[in-house]
Amino acid sequence: xxxxxxxxxxxxxxxxxxxxxxxxxxxxxxxxxxxxxxxxxxxxxxxxxxxxxxxxxxxxxxxxxxxxxxxxxxxxxxxxxxxxxxxxxxxxxxxxxxxxxxxxxxxxxxxxxxxxxxxxxxxxxxxxxxxxxxxxxxxxxxxxxxxxxxxxxxxxxxxxxxxxxxxxxxxxxxxxxxxxxxxxxxxxxxxxxxxxxxxxxxxxxxxxxxxxxxxxxxxxxxxxxxxxxxxxxxxxxxxxxxxxxxxxxxxxxxxxxxxxxxxxxxxxxxxxxxxxxxxxxxxxxxxxxxxxxxxxxxxxxxxxxxxxxxxxxxxxxxxxxxxxxxxxxxxxxxxxxxxxxxxxxxxxxxxxxxxxxxxxxxxxxxxxxxxxxxxxxxxxxxxxxxxxxxxxxxxxxxxxxxxxxxxxxxxxxxxxxxxxxxxxxxxxxxxxxxxxxxxxxxxxxxxxxxxxxxxxxxxxxxxxxxxxxxxxxxxxxxxxxxxxxxxxxxxxxxxxxxxxxxxxxxxxxxxxxxxxxxxxxxxxxxxxxxxxxxxxxxxxxxxxxxxxxxxxxxxxxxxxxxxxxxxxxxxxxxxxxxxxxxxxxxxxxxxxxxxxxxxxxxxxxxxxxxxxxxxxxxxxxxxxxxxxxxxxxxxxxxxxxxxxxxxxxxxxxxxxxxxxxxxxxxxxxxxxxxxxxxxxxxxxxxxxxxxxxxxxxxxxxxxxxxxxxxxxxxxxxxxxxxxxxxxxxxxxxxxxxxxxxxxxxxxxxxxxxxxxxxxxxxxxxxxxxxxxxxxxxxxxxxxxxxxxxxxxxxxxxxxxxxxxxxxxxxxxxxxxxxxxxxxxxxxxxxxxxxxxx
DNA sequence: ATAGGGTTAG
Numbered sequence: 001x002x003x004x005x006x007x008x009x010x011x012x013x014x015x016x017x018x019x020x021x022x023x024x025x026x027x028x029x030x031x032x033x034x035x036x037x038x039x040x041x042x043x044x045x046x047x048x049x050x051x052x053x054x055x056x057x058x059x060x061x062x063x064x065x066x067x068x069x070x071x072x073x074x075x076x077x078x079x080x081x082x083x084x085x086x087x088x089x090x091x092x093x094x095x096x097x098x099x100x101x102x103x104x105x106x107x108x109x110x111x112x113x114x115x116x117x118x119x120x121x122x123x124x125x126x127x128x129x130x131x132x133x134x135x136x137x138x139x140x141x142x143x144x145x146x147x148x149x150x151x152x153x154x155x156x157x158x159x160x161x162x163x164x165x166x167x168x169x170x171x172x173x174x175x176x177x178x179x180x181x182x183x184x185x186x187x188x189x190x191x192x193x194x195x196x197x198x199x200x201x202x203x204x205x206x207x208x209x210x211x212x213x214x215x216x217x218x219x220x221x222x223x224x225x226x227x228x229x230x231x232x233x234x235x236x237x238x239x240x241x242x243x244x245x246x247x248x249x250x251x252x253x254x255x256x257x258x259x260x261x262x263x264x265x266x267x268x269x270x271x272x273x274x275x276x277x278x279x280x281x282x283x284x285x286x287x288x289x290x291x292x293x294x295x296x297x298x299x300x301x302x303x304x305x306x307x308x309x310x311x312x313x314x315x316x317x318x319x320x321x322x323x324x325x326x327x328x329x330x331x332x333x334x335x336x337x338x339x340x341x342x343x344x345x346x347x348x349x350x351x352x353x354x355x356x357x358x359x360x361x362x363x364x365x366x367x368x369x370x371x372x373x374x375x376x377x378x379x380x381x382x383x384x385x386x387x388x389x390x391x392x393x394x395x396x397x398x399x400x401x402x403x404x405x406x407x408x409x410x411x412x413x414x415x416x417x418x419x420x421x422x423x424x425x426x427x428x429x430x431x432x433x434x435x436x437x438x439x440x441x442x443x444x445x446x447x448x449x450x451x452x453x454x455x456x457x458x459x460x461x462x463x464x465x466x467x468x469x470x471x472x473x474x475x476x477x478x479x480x481x482x483x484x485x486x487x488x489x490x491x492x493x494x495x496x497x498x499x500x501x502x503x504x505x506x507x508x509x510x511x512x513x514x515x516x517x518x519x520x521x522x523x524x525x526x527x528x529x530x531x532x533x534x535x536x537x538x539x540x541x542x543x544x545x546x547x548x549x550x551x552x553x554x555x556x557x558x559x560x561x562x563x564x565x566x567x568x569x570x571x572x573x574x575x576x577x578x579x580x581x582x583x584x585x586x587x588x589x590x591x592x593x594x595x596x597x598x599x600x601x602x603x604x605x606x607x608x609x610x611x612x613x614x615x616x617x618x619x620x621x622x623x624x625x626x627x628x629x630x631x632x633x634x635x636x637x638x639x640x641x642x643x644x645x646x647x648x649x650x651x652x653x654x655x656x657x658x659x660x661x662x663x664x665x666x667x668x669x670x671x672x673x674x675x676x677x678x679x680x681x682x683x684x685x686x687x688x689x690x691x692x693x694x695x696x697x698x699x700x701x702x703x704x705x706x707x708x709x710x711x712x713x714x715x716x717x718x719x720x721x722x723x724x725x726x727x728x729x730x731x732x733x734x735x736x737x738x739x740x741x742x743x744x745x746x747x748x749x750x751x752x753x754x755x756x757x758x759x760x761x762x763x764x765x766x767x768x769x770x771x772x773x774x775x776x777x778x779x780x781x782x783x784x785x786x787x788x789x790x791x792x793x794x795x796x797x798x799x800x801x802x803x804x805x806x807x808x809x810x811x812x813x814x815x816x817x818x819x820x821x822x823x824x825x826x827x828x829x830x831x832x833x834x835x836x837x
Numbered sequence: 838a839t840a841g842g843g844t845t846a847g
Contacts, residue, residue, distance in 0.1 A: 137838095138838090141838050142838090173838085174838055176838090177839075178838050179838095180838090181838065181839070203838090205838055205839045206838085206839085207839090208838095208839045209838075209839060212839075212840070238839090241840090243840045244839085244840060244841090246841090247841065274841090275840055276841085277841095278840090278841045279840080279842095282841070282842065304841095306841055307841095307842090308842090309842045309843080310842045312842085313842055313843060314842090316843090339842095339843095340843075341843045342842085342843080343843085344843040344844055345842080345844085347844075348844065351844095374843095375844090377843085377844085378844090379843095379844045380843075380844045380845090381844090382844085383844060383845060384844095407844055408845090409845095410844095410845045410846090411844075414845065414846080440845090441846080442845055445846060446845085446846085448847090476847070479847085480847040482847095483847090484847075509847080512847075
């Protein structure tokens with residue numbers, strides 16, 4: 001008696017006592033061996049499993065090695081301890097085997113991921129024995145679960161199913177449940193459901209199998225409904241059923257349901273083991289209750305790897321990057337070995353935080369932990385490096401890894417898209433298509449993004465076709481990208497078609513469309529759309545206001561601008577730097593430079609964008625000295641000027657003809673501030689030199705430009721040539737401008753005006769013919785002013801306005817005054833002239 | 838015989 005109680009408390013005995021106790025295990029105590037074995041098996045603890053060989057040896061010494069019962073227990077013990085080889089050796093040496101020996105072996109292989117081995121053992125068994133006589137439900141269930149892991153699943157399982165029917169075991173709870181589980185795991189939910197419905201007796205495992213089947217195919221609602229059915233039948237739910245239920249609630253973010261289950265668990269006294277708690281963490285994280293999730297996490301006494309990983313993933317998904325990283329490092333310091341799941345999540349957080357150093361450390365750890373071949377880890381690494389501006393490292397991971405999937409390609413393409421590397425992005429896209437990897441929504445979002453930033457409308461149209469061809473749903477993300485690209489490429493009507501084709505419109509899509517109209521100067525449409533937006537009682541945000549205020553700037557409509565400003569103050573976004581910036585720009589464009597200045601004064605003057613706006617506004621209003629002064633103040637405040645700053649500065653220099661100062665600023669851009677000048681800057685310098693009459697210098701400057709000059713640059717020189725009457729250079733400039741932009745009539749108008757001013761009528765006639773030959777149509781110039789909420793539009797030579805008579809008489813008066821005060825030579829302007837009606 | 842955690846985004 002004493003010894004039996006000693007053995008049943010084996011879990012508690014220490015190593016030394018165990019060694020001592022072995023001496024008692026002689027033949028007369030052989031009845032103790034099964035008890036010992038059971039203790040070892042059920043304790044599942046490693047420090048006991050290494051006693052198995054000695055117990056095994058004891059059975060041999062005790063002459064019990066031929067006892068079937070002992071050997072089956074030993075197989076079970078070895079199998080639970082992962083000592084597969086030892087189990088197999090024993091199995092092969094056993095003088096007798098029964099169906100339990102075979103089943104145990106098959107289950108063992110299945111549990112350790114060697115289902116093939118298990119199935120081959122089963123076929124040996126089936127060949128040597130007549131199945132119908134000697135099989136039992138345990139065997140069938142083991143084989144079914146082996147089938148679930150093997151690639152030959154379907155065939156084998158169907159055979160087992162037939163056998164089960166033949167032997168009458170198919171209505172057994174165990175076999176039936178295994179069948180339900182099999183079909184639901186392999187996606188044959190209808191089959192699983194029909195077996196499920198026919199089962200006379202169901203237990204909680206059966207319900208778990210069917211419920212998890214439904215959640216696996218995404219029918220979480222169905223799974224939740226199954227639970228209510230189960231309650232009606234009176235089967236008591238266990239931890240497994242409730243786990244499954246909670247994960248369904250988590251998947252559909254059904255927080256109320258999840259909370260109810262949590263409460264039920266609490267009240268019913270069902271043991272809240274780690275697994276249940278883990279699903280609860282997941283539930284609260286998915287429903288954005290990170291704090292509650294953390295409380296559940298903290299209360300778990302025996303946290304396992306999944307608990308930690310779920311919490312790290314939860315932090316990551318809710319953008320708690322710092323918490324995710326610190327919990328991950330805590331895992332390490334507690335001696336846990338984070339697996340591929342944990343690494344994937346924490347890498348996501350490193351990427352969002354642009355924490356390259358931490359990301360690299362995780363990479364190092366992943367390699368050491370032998371996780372370097374996990375596809376999720378590799379994809380997360382690509383993403384992390386791409387987000388941390390280390391695209392070359394991302395590419396190395398991409399090139400080295402095996403088995404790329406869509407996510408790998410998407411992450412890599414997005415990396416190139418951010419760098420506007422259209423060539424590499426599309427090279428990868430072609431490669432994935434040639435490998436028949438189906439692109440997803442995100443692939444297209446990235447690719448449209450590149451084509452938008454480079455204004456490549458042809459590429460965008462092709463992508464749009466592909467989106468339709470691949471059946472990628474035209475949902476918000478992609479719709480927004482398309483609206484963006486079409487607007488940027490001036491195809492604003494196409495953008496509108498996309499906008500109208502979307503079923504739902506969220507704020508971001510509205511903003512994109514409003515921006516599209518603003519960018520293209522379609523003030524009227526933008527206004528109409530904004531009215532609809534307001535009628536739908538949508539709440540605008542800072543982006544919306546930036547779009548509409550920009551629209552008011554295009555209109556130069558102070559009336560609208562003031563209204564928007566009032567709404568901005570009401571919405572409380574009046575200190576947003578983008579909004580302020582748009583407002584400064586609006587007031588300046590509406591002629592209210594004082595208001596612009598006043599707004600600039602209330603900004604905290606830390607945002608360079610506002611400085612840029614103010615400098616440009618001053619330049620536009622001819623306050624060049626103020627613009628340059630602002631620029632100097634900016635430098636003394638140790639702020640770093642940007643690309644746009646110099647556009648303003650150079651234009652200010654242009655306005656007042658500060659050639660030397662302008663050139664100085666231009667050269668300092670690259671030398672002092674490391675900003676590569678763009679086409680706007682080059683154009684400004686050409687303008688600067690041209691206005692000053694330094695035409696040859698301007699021409700040489702254009703020819704030495706490292707980037708390809710645009711037609712605008714040549715037209716700027718042409719205009720200067722006209723002013724200074726340099727026909728030869730003008731002709732050259734016009735030729736270059738037309739070469740680059742044959743459809744723009746502006747160049748031809750300029751050159752023909754120049755010929756006219758020189759009295760070169762024949763040449764002028766030729767130039768005018770050129771206009772009609774090239775299909776160039778001179779767009780009528782028009783302008784408008786706003787008087788008491790009414791917009792008056794004026795077109796050159798127009799006579800439509802009701803007060804046309806008075807306007808023209810005033811104009812004549814002004815023209816006369818100009819002639820009197822004009823200091824320069826009279827330049828006849830034949831084609832475009834708003835003065836000579 | 839049953840369960841739980843992961844990557845890309847306008």
